[in-house]
Amino acid sequence: MIPITEIEHIKDIIVRLYQPEKIVIFGSYARGEQDVNSDIDILVISDREKNIPHYKRGLEVRVALSEVMIEKDILFYTNSEVRKSAELSSSFISRAIKEGKIIYEREAERIGI
Numbered sequence: 001m002i003p004i005t006e007i008e009h010i011k012d013i014i015v016r017l018y019q020p021e022k023i024v025i026f027g028s029y030a031r032g033e034q035d036v037n038s039d040i041d042i043l044v045i046s047d048r049e050k051n052i053p054h055y056k057r058g059l060e061v062r063v064a065l066s067e068v069m070i071e072k073d074i075l076f077y078t079n080s081e082v083r084k085s086a087e088l089s090s091s092f093i094s095r096a097i098k099e100g101k102i103i104y105e106r107e108a109e110r111i112g113i
Contacts, residue, residue, distance in 0.1 A: 001034055002070050010042070010068060011103050017061050020046035021079065023104040026096035039071035043082075043096050050078045 011023055027041035028034040049057040057076035065072065077085075077093065085093030 001036060001038070002029070002040055006068070006070055007040065007103070010040070010065060010070070010072065013064050013068075014042070014044055014061055014074075015104055017064055018044060018046060018048060018058060018076075019106075020044045020048070020104070021106050022046075022102060024096060024100035025103055026100035027073075030099050030101045039073055041096070042072060042074045043093070043100065044074060044076045045079060045082055046076065047078050047080075049076065050080075054078075054081065 022045040024043040028038045029040050085091040086097050
């Protein structure tokens with residue numbers, strides 16, 4: 001299991017380097033079903049790199065977090081991508097939002113999801 005201090009450390013790196021609107025943990029950690037083999041699933045919501053494919057976003061964050069020796073899956077999506085996906089109950093984003101736990105939300109903005 002990943003200590004809460006490590007999750008906070010990951011969150012702090014993402015916030016410092018990417019300035020997202022929201023960070024959501026989903027999957028086994030959000031459901032409280034994690035075990036020693038679990039990775040941590042993180043959804044980062046930001047319009048910062050909206051003009052490039054989501055799988056290419058967050059390169060600086062990924063490089064910085066490569067030194068954190070924890071299994072992690074970090075996904076970068078825009079607000080509109082999350083809103084559109086949330087409307088489809090079968091999408092993994094919809095499930096991530098429903099089961100997820102918000103670990104960071106920028107105070108100045110509420111994105112309505």
